[in-house]
Amino acid sequence: MEALLKELLSASSLLNELKEMYNYESRLKTFANWPFMKNCKCTPENMAKAGFIHCRSANEPDVAKCFFCLIELEGWEPNDDPWEEHAKRRSCGFLSLTKQFDDLTMEEYYMLEKTRLRTFLLNYLKKKKKPPSFFKRVEC
Numbered sequence: 347m348e349a350l351l352k353e354l355l356s357a358s359s360l361l362n363e364l365k366e367m368y369n370y371e372s373r374l375k376t377f378a379n380w381p382f383m384k385n386c387k388c389t390p391e392n393m394a395k396a397g398f399i400h401c402r403s404a405n406e407p408d409v410a411k412c413f414f415c416l417i418e419l420e421g422w423e424p425n426d427d428p429w430e431e432h433a434k435r436r437s438c439g440f441l442s443l444t445k446q447f448d449d450l451t452m453e454e455y456y457m458l459e460k461t462r463l464r465t466f467l468l469n470y471l472k473k474k475k476k477p478p479s480f481f482k483r484v485e486c
Contacts, residue, residue: 364466365459367399367413368447376400381407386424396428397440414440414462416469439465 366372376399377390393400398410401418409420410428415438419431433441439461443450450458 364413364462370394370447373397373399373413379407382422382424387427388422388424393428396432397438398428398432412436412438412440414438415465 373394374390377393378400379402380390380393380400382388383390390400393410397412397414398419399413401409401411403409406420408422409418410422411418412432415436417432417436417438419435422431429441432438439458443458
């Protein structure tokens with residue numbers, strides 16, 4: 347039971363961290379060491395506008411992840427357009443926004459956050475290969 351609680355707290359913490367990434371400036375700050383800074387399509391500004399955060403690793407300095415649909419892309423080239431690369435790989439609720447985040451109604455935000463939570467849980471469960479016991483269906 348204690349292991350399950352730790353796992354839930356860890357997942358909850360990550361979900362809350364990513365929630366802060368609705369803010370463009372928060373996403374932009376993650377690109378401090380991004381390899382493509384000027385004279386290209388995949389600048390930090392364009393990456394952040396397309397919903398990406400920079401997830402640099404020692405082996406891959408150009409890994410970017412969408413905070414919303416959790417797709418990870420790497421191997422960026424200067425002429426790669428973040429919006430196009432994002433859109434051709436997965437349907438993403440963030441990409442379908444028709445207005446700025448700050449202009450959303452409470453109902454629109456709720457629906458968006460519900461979609462993000464569903465995406466997060468599905469992704470989390472896929473990585474685990476089997477659902478935690480609290481997701482198992484009770485047979486009567």
